[in-house]
Amino acid sequence: MFDLVIKGGQIVTATDTYDADIGISDGQIAALGRGLDGQDTIDATGKLVMPGGIEAHCHIAQESATGGMTSDDYRSGSISAAFGGNSCFVPFAAQHRGMGVTETLDLYDSRAQGSSVIDYGYHLIVADPTEKVLTEELPAAFARGVTSFKVFMTYDLMRVDDRQFLDILTVAKTHGALTMVHAENSGMISWISDRLVAAGHTSPRYHAPSHPALAESEAVNRAISLAKLVDAALLIVHVSTPEGAALISDARLAGAKIFGETCTQYLFLTRDDLDRPGMDGAKFMCSPPLRDVPTQEALWRHLQAGTFSVFSSDHAPYRFDESGKLANGPDATFKQIANGMPGIGMRLPMLFSEGVGKGRITLQQFVALSATNAARLYGLEKKGSIAIGMDADIAIWDPNETRTVTVEDQHDNMNYTPFEGWQVTGWPVTVLSRGHRVIDAGKLLAQPGHGQYVARAKTDLTGYPGHRAVELDPKTNFGAEIAP
Ligand code: DUC
Numbered sequence: 001m002f003d004l005v006i007k008g009g010q011i012v013t014a015t016d017t018y019d020a021d022i023g024i025s026d027g028q029i030a031a032l033g034r035g036l037d038g039q040d041t042i043d044a045t046g047k048l049v050m051p052g053g054i055e056a057h058c059h060i061a062q063e064s065a066t067g068g069m070t071s072d073d074y075r076s077g078s079i080s081a082a083f084g085g086n087s088c089f090v091p092f093a094a095q096h097r098g099m100g101v102t103e104t105l106d107l108y109d110s111r112a113q114g115s116s117v118i119d120y121g122y123h124l125i126v127a128d129p130t131e132k133v134l135t136e137e138l139p140a141a142f143a144r145g146v147t148s149f150k151v152f153m154t155y156d157l158m159r160v161d162d163r164q165f166l167d168i169l170t171v172a173k174t175h176g177a178l179t180m181v182h183a184e185n186s187g188m189i190s191w192i193s194d195r196l197v198a199a200g201h202t203s204p205r206y207h208a209p210s211h212p213a214l215a216e217s218e219a220v221n222r223a224i225s226l227a228k229l230v231d232a233a234l235l236i237v238h239v240s241t242p243e244g245a246a247l248i249s250d251a252r253l254a255g256a257k258i259f260g261e262t263c264t265q266y267l268f269l270t271r272d273d274l275d276r277p278g279m280d281g282a283k284f285m286c287s288p289p290l291r292d293v294p295t296q297e298a299l300w301r302h303l304q305a306g307t308f309s310v311f312s313s314d315h316a317p318y319r320f321d322e323s324g325k326l327a328n329g330p331d332a333t334f335k336q337i338a339n340g341m342p343g344i345g346m347r348l349p350m351l352f353s354e355g356v357g358k359g360r361i362t363l364q365q366f367v368a369l370s371a372t373n374a375a376r377l378y379g380l381e382k383k384g385s386i387a388i389g390m391d392a393d394i395a396i397w398d399p400n401e402t403r404t405v406t407v408e409d410q411h412d413n414m415n416y417t418p419f420e421g422w423q424v425t426g427w428p429v430t431v432l433s434r435g436h437r438v439i440d441a442g443k444l445l446a447q448p449g450h451g452q453y454v455a456r457a458k459t460d461l462t463g464y465p466g467h468r469a470v471e472l473d474p475k476t477n478f479g480a481e482i483a484p
């Protein structure tokens, strides 16, 4: 007799589709079979039973370097994620200059503990790689289960230079952590932005030309080169251009430990959305910016071909009012408007409807992109699949439910969704976290605090031969041991 049995559904994993019941005890999957009985039962007849989504790129209770706070905290952000089919998420914990890493993680612990309805971890943003950070605090973060570190190549208050980037890659490599990078060329962006503003081109639509595709591809190429120099693992986040994606694909083909991520908005929105009347374009400002339809098609090809291991929302919620997008007034220039848009609740319904529903990806690819790949890459050892011994983090989808997207359906703290009015088919109707119903039939059933911190393991790099620069290899550099 199990605590809970999910009966009659079609189970989908990253490799298989099969009919079976799932027996759950003590929050874990205890059996897969037929005719299982439990103290409690969920009838999943006609439904798809999949691993709960893992949202691996979102900004929750995070202040920017200039002080603006995201509108979602761990309560509202996790609730919105859960309504969108997720049972785990990994937001960022952002170090700002002058802050320690341990202090940063303690701060985010205080924001997350007792608030989240789903399990969570953090990626650490490193903006101030002092000697203490490199030698003491990053290893301590890793030991605490924070096994991924993000760096920025742009934003004056956040970015690291190439040498600092190499230091972080090297420490990450030593411990088995994964470095993540926001890859855009800072000088190109500030040079164009200043010229646009000086010429009076200040409205939100000029955010697109201020962040040219070349700024992304130059930085992606440089980031990959730095990672290859020290043979470290690197994930390029929120890739928005075919050129950036092709660089990642080439590096992967060459065996380098390079990974890529793209996001919902780059597949479904374009720079024309930035050109909406008045300040409405501000709702669609994110960095890198939205591109065009040919770019969307190229990014779909890369998603299908496996260039992108992860597909994320990059939920960075700033309300369309003076608390968020309009904090610098109704006439702010595009340079003064917060970058980011919400989407944690729409990542999976959009990918399911437009991906699986329109024959662009298989159900298996959907599961891989929604949960399994992120679990493996980010060391969430008990999550991301339906197998005996895994956490019972499960999303049950009605593949036929059709909805028109509204902001009310997002259950976040936002006053808009960039996907308003889209028709989607396929909806997560029940979401379980460690066997506990978080969402069922449109209702929130978990309390804030149900979600627990998950210490993550290191990335499995099996199958990546890597790349040893001859200049760093003692066999070919006259015996100099200068990097691990
Ligand atoms: N980078 C992100 O990852 N999200 C929002 C804005 C940004 O620059």
Ligand code: ZN
Residues within 6 Å of the ligand: 182, 237, 238, 287
């Ligand atoms: Zn970024």
Ligand code: ZN
Residues within 6 Å of the ligand: 057, 058, 059, 314, 315, 316
């Ligand atoms: Zn982001």
